Amino acid sequence: MGDILIVDDERDIRELVADILEDEGYTCRKAANSGECMAEVEKEPPSLMILDIWLKDSDMDGIDILKIAKRDYPGMPVIIISGHGNIEIAVAAIKQGAYDYIEKPFNIDQLMVVIGRAMETSRLRRENVELRRRDVEPPELIGNSPAFRTLKSSLEKVTKSNGRVMLTGPAGSGKELAARYIHANSGRAEHPFVTVGAAAIEPERMEEVLFGRESPERGIEPGLLEQADNGVLFFDEVADMPLGTQSKILRVLVDQTFTRVGGTEKVRVDIRVISSTNRDLTQLAADGIFRQELFHRLAVVPIDVPSLDDRREDIPELASFFLQMFNRQQGLPLRTLSEEATTLLQTTIWPGNIRQLKNMMERVLILSGGKGEIAAAELPGPDAAPADDQGRVVLSGSLATLPLREARELFEREYLLTQINRFGGNISRTASFVGMERSALHRKLKSLGVVTSSKQGARIAHLDEQPAG
CATH class of the missing domain: 3.40.50.300 (P-loop containing nucleotide triphosphate hydrolases)
Structure with missing residues (x-):
């Protein structure tokens, strides 16, 4: 949840606050004086500092530490606590950049509310800084499918x-x-x-x-x-x-x-x-x-914004982009996709869309440890038909209960729908891949009740569109 540094010269206070915060899931570090505090901050700046104003046996008091912390780590929220509090100290702390001021003896519930707000504010600041940092390079839109071109045209307008x-x-x-x-x-x-x-x-x-x-x-x-x-x-x-x-x-x-x-x-x-x-x-x-x-x-x-299933043509280019990105940003191996792996990606169902594809590419690079082309066997295949130990495909229950003619027709329809959508509705490319003449593919699609469109890909025809007989 977050790393919190507790700075107080009273051991009982440090231990009490740390125990409570650790029970809430936070990680805590403790410091009894200014020297220990600055050593902890220099080692690793915490997500939040809880800082006492008066520190015995210290070269600096809480206000001095606060000034340095806000100068060197402006995004780190600091909550000031003191048993000698008055409005002047509170105003001085706030002016120096403290997130809030709580007087001892403090109410634990109040302290937890203030800590929760401070941590959330810190998180939002970090996120926006990171997002602005990413914006140094203009966002890149990847794709060339009909659905993607329609999207980009709308965005340009x-x-x-x-x-x-x-x-x-x-x-x-x-x-x-x-x-x-x-x-x-x-x-x-x-x-x-x-x-x-x-x-x-x-x-x-x-x-x-x-x-x-x-x-x-x-x-x-x-x-x-x-x-x-x-x-x-x-x-x-x-x-x-x-x-x-x-x-x-x-x-x-x-x-x-x-x-x-x-x-x-x-x-x-x-x-x-x-x-x-x-x-x-x-x-x-x-x-x-x-x-x-x-x-x-x-x-x-x-x-x-179309789903990834609506722009399967773009999957090879998107996957290649992510592979190069992870190599550039994380130093992961620079690999390419084999033709079989590309085909598998284009025929996979993507409920998580582009984010799921991106995560899959990162996972493959991290876990495979290989080099060269990524084979189809290296890709997770949650939507693929399972196979037994002899390599035979295990039929789904619904398909296994159908007569051969109906099962074959169902398989052919789903297979051709997938391939046509994979190639963005392009009948010539689909025919070439599946090994059929273009005219023969047209006849097969008509017999299966599949209609095609260059804009919408393939779909099953409505009843009034079905061929007679």
């Missing part, structure tokens, strides 16, 4: 506008990458791209994270909306946003102003909003789970 975009599609299909592509090719490319992971933020913390907060003791803490000023705010899986927050976001979209939690003054921002969802927002709005007006304001330009 909205890059230069300021309209709100709603990206829909299954999980793992690349919706965030599409949002980053819009940002990187827009007039806001030099400004922040800030992600709001609606599902990752606790509902009761959502408004504070978005709008920020202010108080006489703590001053102003900007939220994600202010951090995204002049740039793009990306709502990832917006359907998970609490209803109460939805109404406040709606007001922000209307006039681009909001009020921080605990504040009274209006804050004005200039942001472009891009959202994503893998759920049916129209149905959620009809069910009262998502605000109808917010849906219409977010989905000014709806763009569908």
